[in-house]
Amino acid sequence: MSTLELGTTSSGAEPGTPPATGTTVRGWVRPGPTARERRTDVLLGLGMAVAAVLGTELARGSATMPVHLGIGGVEAYVLSAAVALPLAFRRRYPIPVLLAVAVLFVVNGERVTFAFAGNLVTQMTMFMAIYAAVAWARDRRLMKASVALVFVAMFGWLTINFVRALRANSIEGPNHALFSPYVSSVVLTVALNALYFFGAYFWGRTAWGIARQRHELEQQATELAAQQEANARRAVIDERLRISRELHDVVAHHISSIGVQAGGARRVMDTDPEAAKNALNVIEDSSRSAVNEMRQLLGMLRAADPDLDVSGPDPKAPQAGADRLPALIAEVNGQGLEVGFHQIGPPAELPKTVSVSVYRIAQEALANVRKHSTARSAHLTLRYLGEAIELEVLDDGRPKHAPVGSRLGHVGIRERVGLLGGESEIGPRPVGGFRVRVRIPLDHPMSGGTDG
Numbered sequence: 001m002s003t004l005e006l007g008t009t010s011s012g013a014e015p016g017t018p019p020a021t022g023t024t025v026r027g028w029v030r031p032g033p034t035a036r037e038r039r040t041d042v043l044l045g046l047g048m049a050v051a052a053v054l055g056t057e058l059a060r061g062s063a064t065m066p067v068h069l070g071i072g073g074v075e076a077y078v079l080s081a082a083v084a085l086p087l088a089f090r091r092r093y094p095i096p097v098l099l100a101v102a103v104l105f106v107v108n109g110e111r112v113t114f115a116f117a118g119n120l121v122t123q124m125t126m127f128m129a130i131y132a133a134v135a136w137a138r139d140r141r142l143m144k145a146s147v148a149l150v151f152v153a154m155f156g157w158l159t160i161n162f163v164r165a166l167r168a169n170s171i172e173g174p175n176h177a178l179f180s181p182y183v184s185s186v187v188l189t190v191a192l193n194a195l196y197f198f199g200a201y202f203w204g205r206t207a208w209g210i211a212r213q214r215h216e217l218e219q220q221a222t223e224l225a226a227q228q229e230a231n232a233r234r235a236v237i238d239e240r241l242r243i244s245r246e247l248h249d250v251v252a253h254h255i256s257s258i259g260v261q262a263g264g265a266r267r268v269m270d271t272d273p274e275a276a277k278n279a280l281n282v283i284e285d286s287s288r289s290a291v292n293e294m295r296q297l298l299g300m301l302r303a304a305d306p307d308l309d310v311s312g313p314d315p316k317a318p319q320a321g322a323d324r325l326p327a328l329i330a331e332v333n334g335q336g337l338e339v340g341f342h343q344i345g346p347p348a349e350l351p352k353t354v355s356v357s358v359y360r361i362a363q364e365a366l367a368n369v370r371k372h373s374t375a376r377s378a379h380l381t382l383r384y385l386g387e388a389i390e391l392e393v394l395d396d397g398r399p400k401h402a403p404v405g406s407r408l409g410h411v412g413i414r415e416r417v418g419l420l421g422g423e424s425e426i427g428p429r430p431v432g433g434f435r436v437r438v439r440i441p442l443d444h445p446m447s448g449g450t451d452g
Helices: 005-010 035-062 075-089 094-111 113-118 120-136 140-168 181-267 273-302 322-333 352-372 408-419
Strands: 338-344 377-384 388-395 423-428 434-441
Touching: 035 075, 035 113, 035 120, 075 094, 075 113, 075 120, 094 113, 094 120, 094 140, 120 140, 120 181, 140 181, 181 408, 322 338, 322 352, 322 377, 352 377, 352 388, 352 408, 352 434, 408 423, 408 434
Parallel strands: 338 377
Antiparallel strands: 377 388, 388 434, 423 434
């Protein structure tokens, strides 16, 4: 009788667990095989065909009775090779390959019984065809219908063989067990073939599920990278816009004052009309040039995102500056974080852009301590170094277990310091805690002049 008992020897352990429900991701279609995978399949099909022919010859040599090789004495070899050759296209055309292998599998079992029962390669071929169809078929409905058809055909063929064996009374044995030799043979054969066919199906479904999950992870990683890039760019743009507005507040006030003074001086030019006129013309021209340059800078910063709506001014608290750091610390202390303050060096008059930046950086650093650290205390140090000013904010906490922030505040700090020609150091401390340290030169062109 032709049986499929040897089929289970070709199975292997596939890493991963098959999906419990078999649910699929709507709209996802597994991409076809790569050129390298197609070449591998061709080599596999040819290699399996050669191995099948060799297996048939070994089965012939080990037979205990004369065997018939079929038409022309080569039919057994041709059919053995033919059942393996479709595997050369198993990932490119998985469903046609499954149907072709299934037909040739039955033909081998009917025409070349000795080679079918004793050829391990033939048994492996059917297993691999089922696996490839389930793992690679793009049309999942057609795949399920094809697999169901093959399963019904195979178990139907197995049933026919059982009926033949019963009629011929060909399954007998000398032992008297609980079940008769025929019943024992039927139970074992059905169990082995169920493991064989359904094992191939679930192994293939596992491979398809792993490919789907890999695709989802790659897609999520791509979207996350794009989102992070967009957020980082947005943080830079937002910081530049805030800087541009603060520059407008700082510079426009002083330049407008110069313009007003120049206009007033023009009215009292009787004491020295010619000299006063020339001087006031210079002052007036300088004020207009400064305003134009300020507007050019503002336009450059806004041009970072032409689609961004920057027409409306932000609501503002009292003018920020280094002299308001004590008030900032008092405000933070009132929110549950103890902040110490230490000033090194005699206070100096700072350019407005630098003064505002020092305040904003301290504000951002302390906000990060409150939101993203377990620290209960922090220390702020302001150093007047003559040619530069340095701000350092330290804490001794650890990052919270909850998801941390996007760190876009750090991007804004670096952007602000970079525009002022300074340098920044942001990161964890070797002894624990976190440090934000910035150093801003006072003679950089972007720093502007001092009040006066």
